[in-house]
Amino acid sequence: MSRRISPVIPGFGLTLGYTVVYLSLIVLIPLAVMFVHAAQLTFEQFWAIISSPRTLAALRLSFGTALCAAIINGIIGTLLAWVLVRYTFPGRKIIDAMIDLPFALPTAVAGIALTALYTPNGLVGQFAESLGFKIAYTPLGITLALTFVTLPFVVRTVQPVLADIPREVEEAAACLGAKPLQVFRHILAPALLPAWLTGFALAFARGVGEYGSVIFIAGNMPMKTEILPLLIMVKLDQYDYTGATAIGVMMLVVSFILLLLINLLQRRIETP
Amino acid sequence: MSIRHYALAALASALFAGSAVAKDYELLNVSYDPTRELYQDYNAEFVNFWKKSHPDDKVDIKQSHGGSGKQGRAVIDGLRADVVTLALAGDIDEIAKLGKTLPENWQTKLPDASTPYTSTIVFLVRKGNPKGIHDWNDLIKDGVSVITPNPKTSGGARWNFLAAWAYGLKANGGDEAKAKQYIQTLFKHVPVLDTGARGSTITFVNNGQGDVLLAWENEAYLALKEDGGKDKFDIVVPSVSILAEPPVAVVEKNAEKKGNAEIAEAYLKHLYSKEGQEIAAKNFYRPRDKDVAAQYAKQFQEVKSLATIDKDFGGWKTAQPKFFNDGGVFDQIYQAQ
Numbered sequence: 198m199s200r201r202i203s204p205v206i207p208g209f210g211l212t213l214g215y216t217v218v219y220l221s222l223i224v225l226i227p228l229a230v231m232f233v234h235a236a237q238l239t240f241e242q243f244w245a246i247i248s249s250p251r252t253l254a255a256l257r258l259s260f261g262t263a264l265c266a267a268i269i270n271g272i273i274g275t276l277l278a279w280v281l282v283r284y285t286f287p288g289r290k291i292i293d294a295m296i297d298l299p300f301a302l303p304t305a306v307a308g309i310a311l312t313a314l315y316t317p318n319g320l321v322g323q324f325a326e327s328l329g330f331k332i333a334y335t336p337l338g339i340t341l342a343l344t345f346v347t348l349p350f351v352v353r354t355v356q357p358v359l360a361d362i363p364r365e366v367e368e369a370a371a372c373l374g375a376k377p378l379q380v381f382r383h384i385l386a387p388a389l390l391p392a393w394l395t396g397f398a399l400a401f402a403r404g405v406g407e408y409g410s411v412i413f414i415a416g417n418m419p420m421k422t423e424i425l426p427l428l429i430m431v432k433l434d435q436y437d438y439t440g441a442t443a444i445g446v447m448m449l450v451v452s453f454i455l456l457l458l459i460n461l462l463q464r465r466i467e468t469p
Numbered sequence: 470m471s472i473r474h475y476a477l478a479a480l481a482s483a484l485f486a487g488s489a490v491a492k493d494y495e496l497l498n499v500s501y502d503p504t505r506e507l508y509q510d511y512n513a514e515f516v517n518f519w520k521k522s523h524p525d526d527k528v529d530i531k532q533s534h535g536g537s538g539k540q541g542r543a544v545i546d547g548l549r550a551d552v553v554t555l556a557l558a559g560d561i562d563e564i565a566k567l568g569k570t571l572p573e574n575w576q577t578k579l580p581d582a583s584t585p586y587t588s589t590i591v592f593l594v595r596k597g598n599p600k601g602i603h604d605w606n607d608l609i610k611d612g613v614s615v616i617t618p619n620p621k622t623s624g625g626a627r628w629n630f631l632a633a634w635a636y637g638l639k640a641n642g643g644d645e646a647k648a649k650q651y652i653q654t655l656f657k658h659v660p661v662l663d664t665g666a667r668g669s670t671i672t673f674v675n676n677g678q679g680d681v682l683l684a685w686e687n688e689a690y691l692a693l694k695e696d697g698g699k700d701k702f703d704i705v706v707p708s709v710s711i712l713a714e715p716p717v718a719v720v721e722k723n724a725e726k727k728g729n730a731e732i733a734e735a736y737l738k739h740l741y742s743k744e745g746q747e748i749a750a751k752n753f754y755r756p757r758d759k760d761v762a763a764q765y766a767k768q769f770q771e772v773k774s775l776a777t778i779d780k781d782f783g784g785w786k787t788a789q790p791k792f793f794n795d796g797g798v799f800d801q802i803y804q805a806q
């Protein structure tokens with residue numbers, strides 16, 4: 198319409214239109230339906246559901262374990278990406294392919310396998326038991342399952358960025374007298390951080406909503422090891438659709454705020 | 470144009486012109502978890518039975534299994550089930566109330582409150598019963614760990630819970646406060662609450678957790694039947710239990726729409742026949758038919774006192790909100806801890 202703005206790349210109207218329609222159909226409308234459903238509650242009812250001690254305990258557990266898992270993967274995942282990009286060794290391709298396995302595996306299968314391994318009688322769990330602590334049926338077990346499921350996110354976001362940083366840059370820094378830690382702090386970290394934050398946010402968001410793999414290892418004890426998605430299932434099993442959407446809406450809002458914060462942080466890092 | 474109309478009309482009348490013409494039926498039975506084997510056997514029997522009187526018909530029966538509540542929700546949300554065979558009447562009540570695909574008085578349509586077979590809740594213990602568990606009061610002894618699914622998400626677990634409650638009442642002369650105390654102590658011995666009956670069976674059988682599994686009688690027998698099960702587990706029948714009544718119903722609106730009304734009704738009615746009852750008994754469900762029950766009497770141990778949902782708990786319409794909905798007895802015992 199207006200001739201003043203003439204973007205170099207044509208087709209802005211068409212592509213934006215397509216984006217909006219697509220996003221609406223796939224994301225916005227389903228989410229809106231959820232909000233409409235939850236709107237059947239008065240604010241007092243809504244508040245009573247999301248501020249009950251049981252919901253709050255589940256909220257702390259779900260967001261806490263997801264955060265721990267994301268942090269663990271943030272550290273280990275970066276290390277994995279580093280090893281896979283910077284070194285060649287026999288079996289590298291195989292390890293590289295294995296990173297994606299947690300994605301391919303049905304989460305329930307992962308849950309059952311992890312539980313069998315980490316129960317007090319399990320292959321690994323018995324050692325924990327003899328050391329005096331339990332893995333399965335505790336928040337530790339939940340964190341473990343989430344770490345497993347969200348492993349690919351950080352690795353796969355950091356890996357290509359790391360591959361784009363020529364090895365010579367690091368070597369040049371080293372030649373100029375930078376210590377390894379300084380190289381990491383001044384050369385690698387600033388370039389990696391935006392991608393790393395994306396991976397971290399994805400892992401975290403996925404962890405908060407994860408159900409299938411957690412449900413077997415969690416133990417599901419009210420107030421102790423009950424995750425938010427389970428609470429939603431519990432409500433649904435009472436045919437309490439609105440109560441379930443109320444918790445869903447709360448999860449969505451909290452997740453959205455956290456993701457927005459991470460996005461803003463990213464923006465700040467990218468444009469100093 | 471008009472010729473095509475005639476052709477369509479002729480085709481339609483041919484399809485719907487009574488039983489003389491062969492029909493294609495596709496029937497969907499939406500059921501709960503442990504009935505998989507039962508209905509596999511029964512479907513084969515029913516197809517044979519139907520073919521005797523309708524030799525040219527094609528009958529294809531599909532089964533769907535999952536947690537009872539989840540299955541009920543699927544039907545409410547539009548799964549086109551012709552019949553539902555669920556773990557509790559409460560779930561079919563919800564279909565009637567929220568889905569409006571069958572009348573509220575559905576339970577009066579078939580004999581025995583629409584439950585052609587029953588089951589009960591028993592204990593599965595480790596071989597030789599090392600912890601000496603014989604009745605409900607043994608479950609709250611020190612060092613005994615009990616596996617049961619979460620009553621909030623599992624139909625079977627609700628029967629477990631009510632069986633324990635029935636014992637608590639009976640042992641304390643009907644004192645509800647003391648029954649609640651018993652239940653509260655009992656659940657302190659429960660280390661894991663899986664979301665479904667099969668999940669609990671995995672926890673107990675495969676992961677080796679707990680000393681006792683509270684289970685449907687048919688699930689317990691199934692665990693024994695699996696290879697090596699007889700060498701690993703024993704079944705203990707407690708003095709008090711509950712008559713678990715898993716009901717069946719035609720989802721009338723769906724069946725009518727699909728032209729399956731007649732066959733769907735016949736499908737459920739045939740469950741009450743001698744053949745149907747025998748298949749139930751072979752799959753470790755207690756048959757309603759007296760003769761078949763007598764024939765399989767050896768298979769089932771007698772429970773001295775069997776509570777029923779209608780007589781002792783005022784039906785699911787009363788029991789569900791009192792015990793299992795938000796703020797009910799189950800929530801209270803965890804809130805108090």
